[in-house]
Amino acid sequence: MTVSKTAEKSSEKPADAAKGRKDIGEPLAEALQLGELSEQLGYVLKRAQLKVFENFLRCMASLQLTPAQFSVLLLVEKNPGRNQTEIASTLGILRPNFVAMLDNLESRDLCARIRSTNDRRSHILVLTDKGKAVLARAKKLVATKHEARLNDLLGQANREALIGMLSKIANEF
Amino acid sequence: MTVSKTAEKSSEKPADAAKGRKDIGEPLAEALQLGELSEQLGYVLKRAQLKVFENFLRCMASLQLTPAQFSVLLLVEKNPGRNQTEIASTLGILRPNFVAMLDNLESRDLCARIRSTNDRRSHILVLTDKGKAVLARAKKLVATKHEARLNDLLGQANREALIGMLSKIANEF
């Protein structure tokens, strides 16, 4: 496992490999053997996840939405009127960490906290009109630029199989 | 996307759902609709990755090895005699961040830095005898307790297909 976010910067190394050796007789060096690593679920899972997030951020650059923010907007749209605890917990976000996230989205007028009349402790979450509009554009970008790429890479059937297996792991592992 | 590491703690919520409503007529509440989220590659990928790492750590509790540490030991074993920069970069670890990691492994006598005679700037990395022994035990734990679980969950063929697709994403996305 491991894999950081700027790993791709060193991807020119194999190409430069020959530059270093002074003679044909020299040991090739470079190009380490991954060995069993390439079969390790965790390793390949993490690398894939980083690549996907990286691509997601590129696709969303114009809207300035992170994967986490996008997931919040999606969930609030689908479940309007829920409070912070409910939205945060189903996303696996701890309540304390959700506060700054909402501060951000609210300051950009994408969603709003409304004091509940039933329970005056809680804040009901809703998307603003701007939030709905931005989310709609975000969905289109994700569909056309992000998810579509998976189809190109794996094919429709494999894409669905992959999502299915990952869901199974997420829920039953 | 999003998903933190303690998300599972709130998994009792659905069970307590009925407790809150005073009457049968009340809205069921609880159980938010994930909606399109469950089809988002990034979301499901991240959730799966967290689950897998979590399980990995449990399996490795007796050896106190993190996924990142395991990957370093694997790579050094497969490529003995490489220096820090080479090992770190192929794992996507930045050199500055690799120092503390090696300090840890070296302090536990799992691997060693050896000043290269060819290039006295660099440190050659090798596994110690203890490092080899620990890695051997780690591999067994991973195979029997960790990777085996994937087979139980998905089946051998699907497991291989999953790894293949994730590798493809990691390399070509």
Added chain:
DNA sequence: TGATAATTGTTATGGACCATATCAAATATC
């Protein structure tokens, strides 16, 4: 009813991980 417990949003805080700039020593380049 009223004392006690639990919940909600929040703040403060610490840890883990990631990324950049910088440095001294050693080496490569020309």
Added chain:
DNA sequence: GATATTTGATATGGTCCATAACAATTATCA
């Protein structure tokens, strides 16, 4: 041999994750 590059290392800042604690509000129940 002067200059540039590479290697391991340090310092530092950012982001994310996790826990404790608090005030306001609500639930519990004797």
